[in-house]
């Protein structure tokens with residue numbers, strides 16, 4: 153069993169406080185992606201789990217063991233580092249066997265495990281090369297090999313695919329996912345690329361400035377981002393945001409009024425809102441809009457600003473005064489620049505946020521992260 | 525492509541300049557070697573004799589025997605190797621600690637470095653009294669420790685920046701992979717710093733081998749390193765130039781041999797931080 157529990161973690165570097173009273177649960181056998189922008193504390197978090205950074209407060213459990221006071225070598229973790237941290241003065245073979253040699257495993261067993269690990273990762277032909285003599289993608293495999301050869305129950309991978317070029321990333325993502333499933337191990341993978349996280353993770357934990365913004369399945373995060381930060385961060389295309397105020401429409405139905413639009417506000421949200429409370433931000437994804445030539449209810453007035461070709465899809469760019477809005481469509485519309493159009497988001501694909509706090513305003517299926 | 529006149533002219537000029545510089549620097553060395561194999565009558569002849577009439581190795585036997593050159597060689601080797609080994613042990617650990625853990629902050633590492641800025645004359649008398657108080661005058665211990673004091677700051681300074689430039693995640697990955705701090709140091713940090721370690725070892729050896737000032741002050745007859753033998757040959761009327769040249773040759777050879785043997789490390793080790 154290798155679930156990981158972090159409780160009340162506090163950590164600073166000099167005057168820079170990275171974590172304060174931070175808690176996180178990682179489930180046994182899951183692939184958890186730590187997602188966040190640069191400097192959000194992802195590396196620091198896994199270095200804390202590995203025991204490479206001293207804690208100021210809090211405790212860390214791996215399975216039933218309290219490892220808070222244990223040295224890294226006693227935590228039994230397979231880890232890869234952001235720059236791979238391979239040993240340049242040793243051959244690939246010695247890099248792979250190093251963890252077994254320091255643990256005084258018998259030579260025959262080491263040889264067997266090196267061969268099988270190298271075969272599993274397709275690096276058998278590189279064993280006698282130096283690290284300098286292999287490519288970046290091959291180095292990444294050696295780094296992963298050095299982690300899995302120890303057969304640990306917990307893996308910590310710091311940006312394992314970020315340094316690879318785009319075509320390689322795609323295939324390595326799939327391989328990592330398959331590897332994690334074959335190993336049946338708990339894996340924490342750091343990435344700052346949300347596409348990597350959405351593609352491979354069982355669950356994603358979004359970090360910003362050392363605060364856990366949201367944790368949930370990729371679907372959860374995509375469908376119900378907990379706040380503006382997550383909404384902005386997740387998704388292939390940036391979500392569109394408009395702000396408006398709550399007002400009473402015809403027949404007393406609650407409406408959200410903004411510059412050039414007026415949208416029906418779900419009663420569940422309106423009921424919980426004190427209408428004097430100020431501005432609401434509504435977000436909708438470019439994938440969930442229709443473009444209309446004439447004004448209808450629930451449509452937003454925009455001005456065409458150009459088109460981007462994306463293979464199967466086309467991205468239409470629009471201006472709304474200073475703001476930009478985009479829509480992704482299967483069929484290019486060929487709108488003339490400067491012509492006006494109306495954009496209608498699908499009513500069930502609207503996300504409402506409190507402008508001040510950035511928090512999501514609860515909607516009808518408002519069970520935040522599904523409990524388990 | 526046919527080289528233009530200008531290019532080949534410049535190349536020729538550069539070769540000539542290099543030759544001139546080498547000539548100026550190597551002339552005294554050459555003269556030393558020639559004098560060492562000249563018979564007595566030809567040492568100070570006027571006009572100078574550029575090649576001896578017959579090669580005379582008597583200077584070497586006289587230098588090694590009568591003038592104590594053999595004992596000097598043995599003592600020099602003992603002092604220089606002892607000081608180098610001790611300096612390395614202390615220096616490598618200290619430099620790793622300063623570079624990796626920032627022990628003592630900038631203050632400590634700068635105070636250690638500042639020992640190098642101190643003129644030796646300033647401490648000569650205090651050091652003499654110090655060793656006398658311990659009854660260690662004219663002993664290997666005193667000379668080895670004294671040279672260690674001068675070598676360690678230099679070693680620290682060079683190796684500290686070398687260790688700082690080694691990516692710490694390599695040692696950290698060793699820690700996660702099951703190594704103790706000590707193992708990570710021995711298996712990862714030391715091999716990666718090897719060119720620099722070899723370079724500072726060589727320079728420490730050369731310093732200890734050549735050192736004259738403290739050797740004269742701290743030793744008498746029990747310990748005599750090669751540099752202190754030389755002036756004893758210049759006393760009296762009959763200065764034995766041939767023997768002086770022979771001792772100088774003997775003193776120069778190990779250093780030259782070591783430098784050639786280790787030159788590939790020297791270049792890498794002294795270009796700070798160039799590890800990859």
Ligand SMILES: Nc1ncnc2c1ncn2[C@@H]1O[C@H](COP(=O)(O)OP(=O)(O)OP(=O)(O)O)[C@@H](O)[C@H]1O
Pocket residue numbers: 165166168170188189190191192193194195196197234344
């Ligand atoms: N050794 C250190 N000394 C001082 N500050 C540090 C140190 N390591 C990290 N920090 C700071 O801690 C914060 C979190 O850093 P961390 O490396 O964990 O971020 P990250 O999410 O991994 O970023 P990236 O995506 O760039 O790798 C940053 O503000 C960083 O500047």
Ligand SMILES: [Mg+2]
Pocket residue numbers: 194195196234310
């Ligand atoms: Mg990082």
